[in-house]
Amino acid sequence: MSAILSVEHVGVRFGGLVAIADLHFDVAQGEIVSLIGPNGAGKTTAFNVMTGFLKPSQGEVRFRGTSLKGLQPHEITRLGLARTFQRTSVFPDDTVFDNVMIGLHRQGAAGAPGIGRAPVLDALLGRAGASERRLRERAEALLDWVGLSARAQEKAGSLAYGEQRLVGVALALATEPAMLLLDEPVSGMNASETRVFVRLIRQIRERGVTLLLVEHDMPMVMEVSDRIVVLNYGRLIAEGPPDRIRTDPAVIEAYLGQGSAARRAAAEAQEAAHA
Amino acid sequence: MDQLIQHLVNTLILGGTYALLGIGLTLIFGIMNVVNFTHGALYTVGAYLMYLAVAALGLNFFLALPVAILGGLLFGAAIEVLLLRPFRGSDIDTTMLVMIGAGIALQSGTLWIFGGVAKAIPSPFPEVPLQVGPVSVSWLRLFVLGAALGLIGLTYALINRTKLGLAMRAAFQDSDTAALMGVNVRLIYTATFALGSSLAAAAGALLGPVYVVFPQMGGLAELKAFAIVILGGLGNVTGAAIGGFILALAEELGAGYVSSGYRDAMGFLIIIAVLLYKPTGLFAKAERIG
Amino acid sequence: MSRLLPLALLGALVALPLALGANPYLLNALIVTGIVTIGAMSLNLLLGFTGQLSLGHIAFFGIGAYVSALTSLGFDVEIGFGLRVVHEPWPAAVGFVLATLAAGACGYLIGRLSFRVRGAYFVIVTISFAEVVRLVALNWVELTQGPLALTNIPAITLGLPGIGAWTLKTKLQNYYLVLAIGTLCYLVIARLVGSRFGRAMRGLKENESLALSVGINATRTLTVAAVVSAAMAGAAGSLYAHYLRIIDPDVFAFTTTVSMVIMVVAGGKGTLMGPVIGGLIFGLLPVALRPVMAPEAQWIVYGVVLILILFVMPRGIVPGVSALLARRRPVRAVPVLEASPVVQR
Numbered sequence: 001m002s003a004i005l006s007v008e009h010v011g012v013r014f015g016g017l018v019a020i021a022d023l024h025f026d027v028a029q030g031e032i033v034s035l036i037g038p039n040g041a042g043k044t045t046a047f048n049v050m051t052g053f054l055k056p057s058q059g060e061v062r063f064r065g066t067s068l069k070g071l072q073p074h075e076i077t078r079l080g081l082a083r084t085f086q087r088t089s090v091f092p093d094d095t096v097f098d099n100v101m102i103g104l105h106r107q108g109a110a111g112a113p114g115i116g117r118a119p120v121l122d123a124l125l126g127r128a129g130a131s132e133r134r135l136r137e138r139a140e141a142l143l144d145w146v147g148l149s150a151r152a153q154e155k156a157g158s159l160a161y162g163e164q165r166l167v168g169v170a171l172a173l174a175t176e177p178a179m180l181l182l183d184e185p186v187s188g189m190n191a192s193e194t195r196v197f198v199r200l201i202r203q204i205r206e207r208g209v210t211l212l213l214v215e216h217d218m219p220m221v222m223e224v225s226d227r228i229v230v231l232n233y234g235r236l237i238a239e240g241p242p243d244r245i246r247t248d249p250a251v252i253e254a255y256l257g258q259g260s261a262a263r264r265a266a267a268e269a270q271e272a273a274h275a
Numbered sequence: 276m277d278q279l280i281q282h283l284v285n286t287l288i289l290g291g292t293y294a295l296l297g298i299g300l301t302l303i304f305g306i307m308n309v310v311n312f313t314h315g316a317l318y319t320v321g322a323y324l325m326y327l328a329v330a331a332l333g334l335n336f337f338l339a340l341p342v343a344i345l346g347g348l349l350f351g352a353a354i355e356v357l358l359l360r361p362f363r364g365s366d367i368d369t370t371m372l373v374m375i376g377a378g379i380a381l382q383s384g385t386l387w388i389f390g391g392v393a394k395a396i397p398s399p400f401p402e403v404p405l406q407v408g409p410v411s412v413s414w415l416r417l418f419v420l421g422a423a424l425g426l427i428g429l430t431y432a433l434i435n436r437t438k439l440g441l442a443m444r445a446a447f448q449d450s451d452t453a454a455l456m457g458v459n460v461r462l463i464y465t466a467t468f469a470l471g472s473s474l475a476a477a478a479g480a481l482l483g484p485v486y487v488v489f490p491q492m493g494g495l496a497e498l499k500a501f502a503i504v505i506l507g508g509l510g511n512v513t514g515a516a517i518g519g520f521i522l523a524l525a526e527e528l529g530a531g532y533v534s535s536g537y538r539d540a541m542g543f544l545i546i547i548a549v550l551l552y553k554p555t556g557l558f559a560k561a562e563r564i565g
Numbered sequence: 566m567s568r569l570l571p572l573a574l575l576g577a578l579v580a581l582p583l584a585l586g587a588n589p590y591l592l593n594a595l596i597v598t599g600i601v602t603i604g605a606m607s608l609n610l611l612l613g614f615t616g617q618l619s620l621g622h623i624a625f626f627g628i629g630a631y632v633s634a635l636t637s638l639g640f641d642v643e644i645g646f647g648l649r650v651v652h653e654p655w656p657a658a659v660g661f662v663l664a665t666l667a668a669g670a671c672g673y674l675i676g677r678l679s680f681r682v683r684g685a686y687f688v689i690v691t692i693s694f695a696e697v698v699r700l701v702a703l704n705w706v707e708l709t710q711g712p713l714a715l716t717n718i719p720a721i722t723l724g725l726p727g728i729g730a731w732t733l734k735t736k737l738q739n740y741y742l743v744l745a746i747g748t749l750c751y752l753v754i755a756r757l758v759g760s761r762f763g764r765a766m767r768g769l770k771e772n773e774s775l776a777l778s779v780g781i782n783a784t785r786t787l788t789v790a791a792v793v794s795a796a797m798a799g800a801a802g803s804l805y806a807h808y809l810r811i812i813d814p815d816v817f818a819f820t821t822t823v824s825m826v827i828m829v830v831a832g833g834k835g836t837l838m839g840p841v842i843g844g845l846i847f848g849l850l851p852v853a854l855r856p857v858m859a860p861e862a863q864w865i866v867y868g869v870v871l872i873l874i875l876f877v878m879p880r881g882i883v884p885g886v887s888a889l890l891a892r893r894r895p896v897r898a899v900p901v902l903e904a905s906p907v908v909q910r
Contacts, residue, residue, distance in 0.1 A: 051778065073777035083778050091771040101761075102768040106780040108761040120789065123760030124753060135761070168775075175779050310685045358872060368616060369879065371688070372830055373872050375620075379823050380868025386861040494819060498696055501689045509685070536704035543693040547678060550690070554682040 004029045004179055004210050005050070005081070010059035012045050012234075019045045021234040023059070027179070032201065032211045034221045037231035038254060043214040044086065046231070047183055050212075051083045052076045064178065078106060082177035086184045089168025092157025096148055099156045099167050100139040103174030108135050139174070146170045146200065162193040169200065179210040186217050198224050222246065230254070277409035282527040286520065288416045289527065291423030292478045294519030296496060297503030298430060298512055299474030305510025306447045306467045308367055312374040313354055314475050315497025316381035319490060321347045321476025322483030323385060326396050329484075336399045340422065340480055347476020348469045355468035360461070378497075386490035393487040419481045426477055427516060430470070434512065443467060447510065475500075495539055502542030505549055508556025517558065521545070571751070571838060578744055582737055591852070592736040598848025599743035600805050601821065603750050605828035605840040607797035610754055612826070613834035614763065615790050616770040617680075620688045621695030623822040625795040628671055628698060629664035629802025630812050631709060634718045636660035637807070642707045657721040661803045668799020669792045676791030680784045683773070692819075699817035714813035721807045739808045746804060750797050755837050757793065766790055770835075820864065824848075827867055831874050833881025842883055 003026035012020040020042040027033045035043050048054040050061050052073040061068045063081050071079075091099050108131060122131070143149050146166045151159060156167050165185055172180055182201070186194045194217065201224055205211060215221050221228065221242070228245040230238040232254040238245055245251055296318065303311045324346040328339035358377055362370050400414035434440040445453040446463045454460045478496070486492075503522050507514025522542055530538035549556060585591055604626050611617045619625075639654035671694075679690040702709045709715060721742065724730025733739055757763055765786045768776035777783060806812050824847060825840075832843025847867070854863050878885040 053774065053777075072782075073774075074780045074782045077778055077780040085775060085778070088772055088775065091768055091775065093771050094767060098764065098767075102764045102776070102781075103779045105761065105765055105768070120757070120760070120762050123762060124756050126756065132761075171775065171779055304685075310688065361876060365879075367685070368618065369875055371618065371685075372826065373875055375823060375826065376868040376871030376875070378868070379820070379871075380865045383861045383864035383868065387859065387865065495696070498693055502693065505686070505689060534704070537700055540697045540700050543697045546690060546693055550678055550681060550686065554686075 002029055003027065004064055005212065006062040007046070007050065008059050008062060010046070010049055010056045010061060012042070012049060012054060013057045018234050020049070020056075020231075023231070023234070023236055025229050025236060025239060027210060027212055030205065030208070030210055031226045032205055032213070032224055033227045033229060034213045034215055034225040035229050035231060036215065036218075036221055037237075041231040042234040043231055044183060045234075047083065047181055047214060050076075050181060051081065077175050077177075080176070080178035081181070082172040082175045082179070083181040084165070084168040084172050084183055084185060086187070089171070090156035090159070090164050092155070094156060095153050096156050096159070096167055097139055097143065097152040100142050100170050100174055101135060103171035104135050104138060106175055107138065108132075142170050142174055146173075162189045162197075165189070165197070166200075169204075173204070173207075173209075177209060179212065180204060182211065182213045182215075184214055184216060186215065186220055194220055278531065281410050282531050283524075284410050284412055286524045286527045288412070288420045290520030290523035291420045291427070292482050292519075293499060293503060293523050294427055294516045295423055295474045295478040295481075296500040297507060297515035297519045297522075298427065299471035299478075300500040301504045301507060301510055301512060301515040302443075302474075303468055303471040304504060305512075306443060306450075307359070307464050308370075309359065309374065309468075310367065310371045311468075311471065312371065312378040312497070313381060314378075314471070314500055315493030315495075316378045316385070317347055317350060317472045317475040317493070318479035318496040319382065319385055319488075319493035320350055321479030322396075322488040322492060323389060323394075323479075324476065325480040325483050326394050326488050329396050330394070336397075336484075340477075343480035344426075344473050344477045347479075348473035350476070351472020352465055352469040354472070355465045359464070359468065363464075382490060382493060389490060391490060393489040395487050396484040398484045415484060419485060422481055423478075426474065430474065431512075433470070439463075439466060498539075499542050502545050505546050506557055508558045511556060511558050514556055514558035518556075571841075574838075574841065575744075575748060579741075582740060587737075589736055592740055594849060594852045596736060596740050596743055596808060597805075598844060599740070599747055600801050600808070601824060601848055602828065602841060602844025603743070603747050603801040603804070604798050604821075605825040605832075605844045606747070606750055606754060607794045607801070608822075608825045609829045609834055609836075609840040610757070610794040610797070611790055612829055613836065613839065614758060614766045614770065615787055617687045617787060617791075618826070619691045619791070619794065620822055620826070621691030621693065622794075622798055622825055623817050623819065624691065624695035624698045625668040625671060625798035626802035626805070626821070627695075627702065627812075627817040629668045629799030630806040630816050631702060631715070631802075632667040632799070633657065633660035633664035633803035634715045634806040634812055635708070636663050637719050638715060638717070640708055642705075654719075657719050657807050658723065661721065661800065661807070664803035664806075665796045665800045668802065669796030671799075672791040672793075672795025673788060675795070676788035677784075680787045680791075683783075692822075695817055695819070695822070699814050702814040702817065709814070712813060714811050715806075716811045718806050718810040718812070720810065721804075733807075739804075743804055743808075746800060750800070751837065751841070753793070753797075758837065762786070762789070823867070823871075827871050829881075830871060831881055833883035833885070836881070836883045839881050839883045843881070846882075 005027040007023050007025050010020060010023045023042070023046055035046060037043055045054065049056045050068070052068060052071050052075070063076070063079055066079060068076055091102055094102065140149070143152055146169055148163065148166055148170065151163060156164065159167065186197050189197065198220060201211060213221070213225070225242055227239070227241055229236060230245060230248070230251050237250045237254055238248045240248070296314070300311055300314050303309055321343050324343035325339055328334040328342050329336055334342065354377060358373055359370060362373055398415045400418065404411040404413045405417065434443060442453065442458045442463050443466070445456065445458050446460055450460050479493070499522060503515055503518040506521060507518035522545060525541040525545060526538050529541045581595070582592065604622065608619060608622050611619050635652070636655050637657040637660040639652050641649065641651045643649050675690060675694055679687040703711055720732050720734045722730050722732045731738070733742055765776070765781045768779070768781055769783055769786060773783060802816070805816070828843035828847050829840045830843070831847060832841065833839030851863060854866070858866070874881070
């Protein structure tokens with residue numbers, strides 16, 4: 001399998017502080033890969049670099065062979081690399097349905113299938129009816145697919161935490177990505193919600209979407225990932241399938257060196273190994 | 276050449292008061308995240324307090340200055356407590372609109388009370404300017420420069436040498452963490468706004484005697500303060516101090532060599548240049564992590 | 566907001582002059598109110614729907630007024646290097662179109678410049694821009710007559726070849742012209758806001774990072790909004806010039822921008838009807854207050870009212886009232902995650 005995403009010797013510095021020293025790994029087409037590491041290891045920073053929200057101080061990210069250097073977030077999305085956010089994953093004042101309609105922005109762009117050459121002009125002249133109908137149908141289908149149809153007319157900001165995460169996923173899928181980056185998708189979810197989400201992740205992969213996750217929930221990471229990349233202090237310390245990561249001395253060391261939360265995560269990882 | 280030296284001297288004198296204006300505004304922005312549209316009105320208030328004290332009450336000029344500054348301090352504290360405190364936690368746009376309302380009410384209030392006719396503040400300095408070679412400077416302007424530099428120095432000492440200043444710097448870094456560490460953030464906000472306002476009032480009280488005092492004088496001063504703050508980097512005190520002198524230089528040279536009618540357009544040109552070439556300002560702080 | 570209210574209001578405004586009879590004082594107040602309300606509607610497109618406050622909105626209005634006036638009056642100026650630009654008068658209607666285009670072009674420049682960075686920059690750039698334009702109007706005497714004002718600006722002539730032409734000289738004619746342009750602007754904004762472009766604006770306002778991540782181009786979207794908004798303000802300025810038939814640099818008064826801001830915030834930013842309702846209230850309020858208060862005292866009141874509204878009814882009159890009217894439906898059904906088809910599969 002060929003690499004869809006290559007992180008090539010990326011470094012990020014804020015003033016004198018090194019957030020990522022030298023990060024180098026690939027994600028292959030169709031894989032589910034997790035990026036883990038103790039708090040402050042640079043995981044979210046890495047995500048922000050991959051999606052253009054941060055400019056790396058060194059190195060570059062390549063996606064489907066294209067360098068992402070100097071590209072804006074919206075341009076990266078247009079290449080087929082989508083993401084979700086850890087905390088604010090919805091447009092809070094809009095309905096769930098309108099959230100997805102906003103997410104379908106690119107699907108309504110000039111030159112997209114069934115869309116005219118000047119969408120703003122079409123809207124002004126009242127000629128956008130047909131393309132709007134198509135977008136609405138797609139929004140309905142997407143909501144149905146993630147299981148949020150019953151919530152379509154509710155304000156996204158009023159939804160429960162786990163449901164907002166689903167809206168976030170629907171938004172990202174609305175961009176028709178080839179690859180999806182999920183930033184701590186199950187943090188704050190209970191066990192049954194997490195199980196549902198794991199199934200959703202697998203179904204997203206079945207749609208042909210490659211996945212990269214940042215996640216703290218070790219049992220979930222061990223269950224869902226094909227491969228795990230471990231970061232500590234902005235450096236890659238281990239990389240491999242879940243079985244190997246579980247027993248990797250460097251990984252255990254990294255987690256034990258941290259506070260109690262990290263130790264608990266490490267213990268959970270061990271538990272998951274024995275389960 | 277002589278003309279250039281004269282412009283440079285004028286720059287120094289104007290720059291001192293501009294720096295005061297800019298420091299006041301950038302402190303409030305940096306610590307409280309408030310775009311202060313009462314800053315110009317406070318500048319006007321300072322000038323009118325000076326006028327009242329000197330011309331109406333017959334107070335000594337040098338005593339009137341601290342009175343005007345103290346007045347600005349109290350005005351600022353009142354605005355913060357009455358208008359900003361109830362809106363704590365609102366977004367920056369809401370507080371900005373509140374400040375626009377307060378600014379226009381203050382300015383109209385000044386117009387209502389004092390009328391639209393410009394007033395002059397009598398100065399105790401000799402009419403004959405100090406002549407050094409080809410350069411002439413009025414004694415009043417020299418005093419303005421000295422007072423402005425003194426006030427800038429006092430502000431720096433307050434920020435860097437006192438407990439209040441330490442708390443302000445902590446709130447500037449991160450108000451939530453500062454609150455956790457026992458800093459009374461409410462008090463810091465009031466103190467910050469009062470301090471910023473008193474600096475604006477001081478600038479008005481110092482420039483009032485140099486020019487004339489009229490109700491709309493604050494509008495232009497406010498625009499200049501914004502230009503200075505953008506030039507120095509939002510929230511950067513040293514940047515604002517230097518920015519004040521840079522704006523004064525641009526205005527002096529622009530008015531002297533291009534056209535005096537467009538003196539007040541220099542601030543806008545500076546803003547454009549900054550946005551085109553260094554949007555974070557000339558003296559941007561290192562990016563924060565988060 | 567239902568569709569009925571705008572239609573009912575439009576009907577009432579069409580019928581109003583019939584009810585008022587020929588009261589030139591009130592008709593004048595209504596026309597000026599209508600023109601400023603168009604400005605407020607355009608401001609709302611930015612402030613309400615994208616969250617960007619154009620505090621120098623009067624610049625676009627004033628540019629529209631001057632471009633339209635100069636197009637219809639003609640000018641003859643020296644632009645340096647011995648070059649002269651001579652312009653023969655064109656019809657006022659052409660001035661209206663050019664005013665709209667010129668103001669839109671300024672909106673483009675200001676937008677491109679200030680939307681490179683987010684935050685307070687747009688506010689500061691627009692307000693400074695307005696001051697610079699005022700300085701130009703004041704100082705470029707050869708073109709603008711400076712403080713002496715441009716006078717004898719012709720009224721707008723509407724006409725179709727073969728049918729005839731009407732020069733809109735009476736107040737009544739101008740009233741209906743302003744009402745027609747205002748309605749047109751309302752429809753344009755309604756269409757825009759309801760379209761994909763409107764969704765992009767809302768997305769950027771509610772959660773910018775998320776909006777970027779679904780492929781919305783922030784700079785482009787905000788700039789387009791600024792162009793449309795500025796163009797509408799320019800159109801309003803043109804109407805103003807051809808109605809009053811005299812303009813001077815005071816047309817750039819900061820207080821007019823503040824009026825528009827109050828209209829938008831009081832009526833309800835981000836709603837279609839908000840600026841119209843706010844515009845009618847605060848446009849006509851001076852008429853009611855004039856006998857009891859000096860203008861500067863009125864402005865104290867307006868400043869206080871702006872603060873009070875933000876405190877009491879932060880979303881504005883239109884959303885506030887419709888929230889009062891609407892019965893809140895109790896919602897809360899089965900937790901979605903359990904009912905998800907993903908689970909059942």
